């Protein structure tokens with residue numbers, strides 16, 4: 001943050017202006033945090049803003065506005081849930097940022113209670129769990145309602161959601177407990193569960209959360225409680241609200257009893273001096289990184305409830321407790337280099353090598369930078385001093401570059417244009433969805449790039465590709481490590497090379513004669529393969545089974561397909577167009593986005609060599625146009641307008657089944673056009689070119705005549 005005038009140098013006018021600005025800013029972040037479950041700034045920066053606001057207000061109390069963030073706890077409940085009034089308000093905690101603040105806290109308590117230096121004050125030191133605070137109401141020992149904090153006085157009724165959380169007991173396990181019990185605590189998500197959960201969300205194309213707290217909050221505020229039920233949430237109890245009777249005299253006793261009632265309690269410690277409090281703090285600080293859940297501080301609470309009663313509250317926070325914040329998880333270090341890692345699909349990912357630093361108890365020496373645009377956006381250079389933080393205390397990332405400390409002569413990072421693993425070209429493709437250039441740069445070598453080879457091999461032998469039984473990932477991994485299988489064509493020489501420089505399979509403990517024979521047989525049974533399976537097995541991006549089939553039908557043989565693809569000129573990784581390219585795009589269902597990686601694949605020498613190698617060992621069968629003696633066999637057809645009897649997709653599938661090629665554009669090579677309702681420009685073009693036009697009825701007849 002930029003240097004600001006210290007608070008004691010501000011005049012009233014400047015203070016008022018700054019309060020206004022800070023208030024506005026903090027409110028914006030509060031809405032994001034409490035209602036949208038996201039945060040735009042690190043907690044440490046939020047705390048800094050908040051602290052500045054409070055410091056200014058302290059100096060100019062006359063400027064405190066009733067709607068200042070300092071006067072509020074959380075945010076008003078949203079409209080989506082029913083409202084619940086908290087008879088005993090849910091308060092917030094004041095923060096202590098250093099030992100001095102804690103000393104002050106304790107001194108003010110002594111002062112308030114009229115205690116001397118020698119009187120010891122029993123305290124609990126509890127981990128401050130970074131989750132969402134909730135209140136659970138039990139009547140006659142049964143869970144009846146649960147609510148969020150909301151603004152402290154009124155929260156949201158999320159009973160159904162809470163009911164499904166493991167740590168929220170439906171019934172209290174107590175022989176006798178007060179008729180009305182409100183247990184307060186924190187709903188949270190374990191770090192590991194959070195990572196897995198986010199992965200699942202990402203795969204499903206759903207919202208990904210920045211940290212476990214946001215994930216917990218988002219999960220709790222689902223209108224459909226069955227969604228909450230599937231989320232890995234937990235609950236720690238640390239306090240209480242309305243109670244018809246108070247069965248404990250101290251905080252430590254309360255925690256004990258709550259535990260006996262069936263609640264999980266985070267490990268708390270008893271302290272009776274500043275020293276012990278700081279020890280507890282230090283202990284949590286070093287345990288922080290290894291705890292399964294996230295903590296952001298230590299909460300010190302006066303143990304004796306009668307003292308608490310006397311101490312009361314100040315501006316919506318109890319005087320009897322304070323949160324000693326753990327240091328911000330942001331540290332400064334220097335980038336020593338930027339390595340490029342190649343993922344299994346060929347994506348080049350930049351990884352910054354750091355001068356190792358300690359961040360939340362873990363040494364970080366590498367940080368992934370997402371892609372080359374990110375490097376450019378943040379202008380990250382080798383030699384730069386950077387701020388690193390562990391996002392959600394888990395994944396380290398570069399927050400920013402300290403430009404002032406940039407060494408003279410540091411040059412912008414030149415992202416490689418070739419794969420560092422295999423030296424093939426690395427390109428940015430078009431994104432299928434948007435048609436825009438993808439942010440990822442990928443190595444085009446695919447089959448021969450060692451970084452990608454194993455995954456490609458797994459795909460190559462998979463069921464819908466070469467379907468080689470007995471050759472699963474585990475065996476492939478072993479063969480790959482030993483250098484026995486590196487490229488797909490090695491599979492087909494496995495038997496003849498068996499025992500060359502390695503233990504023959506039959507003699508290996510986990511193989512044996514029978515398994516070895518079975519494997520060789522299953523490999524041999526795949527020495528003839530359909531062109532579509534062959535194409536699919538190559539694992540070219542976007543070439544799934546359906547597209548492989550379209551290509552097979554269109555070109556008829558691998559030879560023709562290769563001749564066509566290799567005649568398309570490619571320069572600097574970009575397709576240059578031409579007749580063969582137009583022909584390829586004329587296939588209905590083949591777009592430029594889909595076709596580009598295919599052309600690039602065959603333009604790469606490495607890949608052509610692999611295909612050549614394979615062809616020496618396997619026979620690729622020409623496409624067999626199905627449909628027997630169908631009159632549609634070999635015909636090229638265009639559909640236009642809306643079909644009435646069947647959908648366009650079904651008509652296309654039928655045509656292909658009968659051996660016809662369906663293309664998207666009318667040209668001289670088209671045999672006939674099937675005109676549905678309201679056909680447009682394609683009909684006009686067909687008329688101009690004198691291409692036969694038939695009705696849907698006639699089309700049905702032609703199909704039907706052979707069915």
Ligand code: IVH
Nearest residue numbers: 091092093126127128129133186238299318
């Ligand atoms: S006591 C009246 N104890 O921190 C004091 N709070 O702003 C109420 N928190 O809203 C809170 N762990 O969400 C307390 N052991 C703990 C806590 C804890 C986490 C959260 C809670 C509270 C916020 C303080």
